[in-house]
Amino acid sequence: KKSFRVVVLSGDGIGPEVVSEAVRVLEVVSASSPDVELKLEPHLFGGCAIDATGQPLPESTLQACKEADAILMGSVGGPKWDVNSKVRPEQGLLGLRKALGLYANIRPANFASESLLAYSPLKPSVAQGVDIIVIRELIGGAYFGERKELGPNDDTAYDTMIYSIPEVQRITRVAAQIALTSNPPLPIHSIDKANVLASSRLWRKVVVETLQNEYPQLKLDHTLVDSASMIIVANPKKLNGVIVTENLFGDILSDEASVIPGSLGLLPSASLAGAPSVADALSPDFKPTPGLYEPIHGSAPDIAGQGIANPVGTILSAAMLLRYSLGLNRYAQAIEDAVRKVLDDKEKGGFELRTADLGGSVKTKEIGDKIVEVL
Amino acid sequence: KKSFRVVVLSGDGIGPEVVSEAVRVLEVVSASSPDVELKLEPHLFGGCAIDATGQPLPESTLQACKEADAILMGSVGGPKWDVNSKVRPEQGLLGLRKALGLYANIRPANFASESLLAYSPLKPSVAQGVDIIVIRELIGGAYFGERKELGPNDDTAYDTMIYSIPEVQRITRVAAQIALTSNPPLPIHSIDKANVLASSRLWRKVVVETLQNEYPQLKLDHTLVDSASMIIVANPKKLNGVIVTENLFGDILSDEASVIPGSLGLLPSASLAGAPSVADALSPDFKPTPGLYEPIHGSAPDIAGQGIANPVGTILSAAMLLRYSLGLNRYAQAIEDAVRKVLDDKEKGGFELRTADLGGSVKTKEIGDKIVEVL
Numbered sequence: 001k002k003s004f005r006v007v008v009l010s011g012d013g014i015g016p017e018v019v020s021e022a023v024r025v026l027e028v029v030s031a032s033s034p035d036v037e038l039k040l041e042p043h044l045f046g047g048c049a050i051d052a053t054g055q056p057l058p059e060s061t062l063q064a065c066k067e068a069d070a071i072l073m074g075s076v077g078g079p080k081w082d083v084n085s086k087v088r089p090e091q092g093l094l095g096l097r098k099a100l101g102l103y104a105n106i107r108p109a110n111f112a113s114e115s116l117l118a119y120s121p122l123k124p125s126v127a128q129g130v131d132i133i134v135i136r137e138l139i140g141g142a143y144f145g146e147r148k149e150l151g152p153n154d155d156t157a158y159d160t161m162i163y164s165i166p167e168v169q170r171i172t173r174v175a176a177q178i179a180l181t182s183n184p185p186l187p188i189h190s191i192d193k194a195n196v197l198a199s200s201r202l203w204r205k206v207v208v209e210t211l212q213n214e215y216p217q218l219k220l221d222h223t224l225v226d227s228a229s230m231i232i233v234a235n236p237k238k239l240n241g242v243i244v245t246e247n248l249f250g251d252i253l254s255d256e257a258s259v260i261p262g263s264l265g266l267l268p269s270a271s272l273a274g275a276p277s278v279a280d281a282l283s284p285d286f287k288p289t290p291g292l293y294e295p296i297h298g299s300a301p302d303i304a305g306q307g308i309a310n311p312v313g314t315i316l317s318a319a320m321l322l323r324y325s326l327g328l329n330r331y332a333q334a335i336e337d338a339v340r341k342v343l344d345d346k347e348k349g350g351f352e353l354r355t356a357d358l359g360g361s362v363k364t365k366e367i368g369d370k371i372v373e374v375l
Numbered sequence: 376k377k378s379f380r381v382v383v384l385s386g387d388g389i390g391p392e393v394v395s396e397a398v399r400v401l402e403v404v405s406a407s408s409p410d411v412e413l414k415l416e417p418h419l420f421g422g423c424a425i426d427a428t429g430q431p432l433p434e435s436t437l438q439a440c441k442e443a444d445a446i447l448m449g450s451v452g453g454p455k456w457d458v459n460s461k462v463r464p465e466q467g468l469l470g471l472r473k474a475l476g477l478y479a480n481i482r483p484a485n486f487a488s489e490s491l492l493a494y495s496p497l498k499p500s501v502a503q504g505v506d507i508i509v510i511r512e513l514i515g516g517a518y519f520g521e522r523k524e525l526g527p528n529d530d531t532a533y534d535t536m537i538y539s540i541p542e543v544q545r546i547t548r549v550a551a552q553i554a555l556t557s558n559p560p561l562p563i564h565s566i567d568k569a570n571v572l573a574s575s576r577l578w579r580k581v582v583v584e585t586l587q588n589e590y591p592q593l594k595l596d597h598t599l600v601d602s603a604s605m606i607i608v609a610n611p612k613k614l615n616g617v618i619v620t621e622n623l624f625g626d627i628l629s630d631e632a633s634v635i636p637g638s639l640g641l642l643p644s645a646s647l648a649g650a651p652s653v654a655d656a657l658s659p660d661f662k663p664t665p666g667l668y669e670p671i672h673g674s675a676p677d678i679a680g681q682g683i684a685n686p687v688g689t690i691l692s693a694a695m696l697l698r699y700s701l702g703l704n705r706y707a708q709a710i711e712d713a714v715r716k717v718l719d720d721k722e723k724g725g726f727e728l729r730t731a732d733l734g735g736s737v738k739t740k741e742i743g744d745k746i747v748e749v750l
């Protein structure tokens with residue numbers, strides 16, 4: 001039996017509630033697979049880790065994450081750990097991304113079930129068929145460039161949006177690999193602000209050269225970030241396929257795209273330290289790609305503890321974990337199919353379960369139960 | 376008679392077509408006013424100026440703009456002046472903003488007529504009542520900070536997002552003045568990325584202090600830029616009032632908000648070198664605030680020369696010019712009312728004129744005719 005270590009960071013707020021449903025799903029996969037075993041290890045991270053150890057990312061957690069094949073996370077933060085305090089849960093997240101070299105953030109924005117179209121803020125004609133995968137560079141740019149805080153004896157502060165050729169090359173390769181998971185391959189839309197920024201001119205040049213040299217078969221176009229932010233509202237299907245962009249633009253645009261499917265509770269994300277493996281876990285040359293998987297929603301302190309949060313984003317994150325880090329595409333697909341069935345309207349043969357974020361009253365655990373049952 | 380100089384930069388593509396309708400409207404104002412005269416002076420700017428002089432912003436144009444009380448612009452650029460060429464139309468625009476100190480970009484996103492709700496990509500329930508004024512800092516941040524291009528002997532490029540205390544103070548005051556043009560005053564929403572960026576932490580601190588010291592009566596809240604980009608799609612009314620933000624975030628968010636009203640052809644913008652005057656043009660202590668006014672749409676080379684572009688964005692820009700630079704609020708209001716009547720559905724007592732961008736076949740000139748007639 002092939003065995004994988006998965007670290008589980010439940011985090012704060014609704015984190016533990018949604019993570020425990022995803023853990024049940026992973027346990028079903030592990031128990032029912034004849035040749036793969038998943039070893040799940042819980043660790044402290046975020047606000048709860050600050051409370052217990054004074055640090056959002058304790059050394060023991062970091063160590064376990066470094067040794068793991070993949071990490072499943074819930075959400076961190078809450079009003080208890082204030083934006084102005086010196087030690088903050090987000091620092092743990094930024095620190096973990098950097099320490100593990102998780103340079104590729106992958107966020108699909110699509111409809112887990114067609115039945116959810118009604119929940120989009122966009123008109124059905126605009127939203128229907130939206131299927132975008134945003135790939136955001138995650139450990140470069142203004143997030144990690146040299147910065148100067150406002151000091152007592154001066155009157156300026158700055159951040160540096162900096163990119164190097166290898167940083168852009170490797171994220172471009174991830175975009176290419178993801179584009180190639182579809183047949184025909186997905187088009188790649190690179191987003192920058194090359195009419196103004198030097199870092200964007202480097203970005204565009206390197207994206208063009210890398211794809212021309214290494215993936216000449218892929219389709220590539222370029223959109224300015226201001227224009228992209230319009231298109232995502234006005235005609236998002238124009239950007240169907242793979243969007244690849246730098247850290248700060250990706251932060252803004254991936255959040256923008258993520259509200260199209262109607263509830264943040266539905267969407268997963270992955271942060272990888274390399275291009276996803278295309279080989280199957282059981283092939284002899286397979287090596288896991290380390291990655292961190294989390295729903296895109298926050299810790300939602302207002303509803304924490306009530307058992308009403310939507311676990312679908314976390315369960316789909318677990319599916320991404322199986323696909324991108326562990327080479328277990330068939331199980332990932334089975335989970336996604338089960339989720340679709342649970343969300344589909346009854347008239348489409350689904351169970352039409354709706355949690356509070358979708359105006360329903362189904363509980364977190366009932367969603368987990370039903371997905372496990374369908375699996 | 377009080378006399379004002381207005382420079383007119385028609386620019387490229389559909390620029391001349393839409394500007395000539397706005398000019399007609401300004402001429403009506405000038406001719407019918409007993410105590411105000413507008414002197415309109417056309418000048419070369421953008422691609423057409425490159426063709427004629429080799430420069431997008433010729434010295435004579437810059438000089439005229441410096442001496443003018445206000446500037447009305449169409450749009451610049453087109454495929455003829457390529458992104459990769461050394462001299463580009465946008466350089467003229469960035470240069471003009473900097474040379475005139477136009478630090479405050481003001482872009483309303485609202486429905487010029489309720490009858491346009493059907494054209495929004497958002498569901499009517501989400502779009503109805505959206506009334507946002509985005510105030511973007513226009514000559515600071517990454518647009519004008521120190522930058523390094525990728526060189527032949529290195530492998531990085533960078534831009535510097537830099538802000539100083541006075542830069543943030545003055546844009547905050549513009550936001551406050553605009554908030555005070557409504558009664559009760561509009562709430563101010565400051566947008567930043569203070570959980571990551573040093574420049575955003577300076578931004579937030581200065582916005583808070585400036586408003587507390589100088590405008591303690593105004594309501595202020597803070598939203599992170601990623602969250603703001605979600606809210607603008609999912610629940611934009613939450614940001615009704617005044618948004619104030621730095622240059623790059625403002626570029627992205629103002630474009631995002633501007634597609635809510637359904638057509639880019641409808642929306643005006645202003646770029647000011649100071650807080651708008653609240654005094655009337657005829658009061659003895661009135662001084663004009665220099666400003667550049669333009670529709671938010673581009674030069675649309677695909678439809679240029681056909682006489683089918685929507686001139687409403689430019690005509691509403693002329694209204695903003697009268698209000699913010701020349702202290703002629705009553706004429707601005709009259710133009711906005713006339714535009715509303717021309718756009719309102721017939722069942723609401725309007726003329727229901729629809730240009731091509733709104734799926735109709737009314738021509739540019741017919742819109743101008745009708746607005747002049749209503750005036």
Ligand SMILES: CC(C)[C@H](C(=O)O)[C@@H](O)C(=O)O
Pocket residue numbers: 090093094251570571601
């Ligand atoms: C919490 C914050 C630092 C983080 C980011 O900006 O990267 C978050 O917005 C995200 O997108 O994961």
Ligand SMILES: CC(C)[C@H](C(=O)O)[C@@H](O)C(=O)O
Pocket residue numbers: 195196226465468469626
């Ligand atoms: C043309 C470009 C340089 C400009 C900008 O980014 O400021 C434009 O997008 C705008 O918003 O006026």
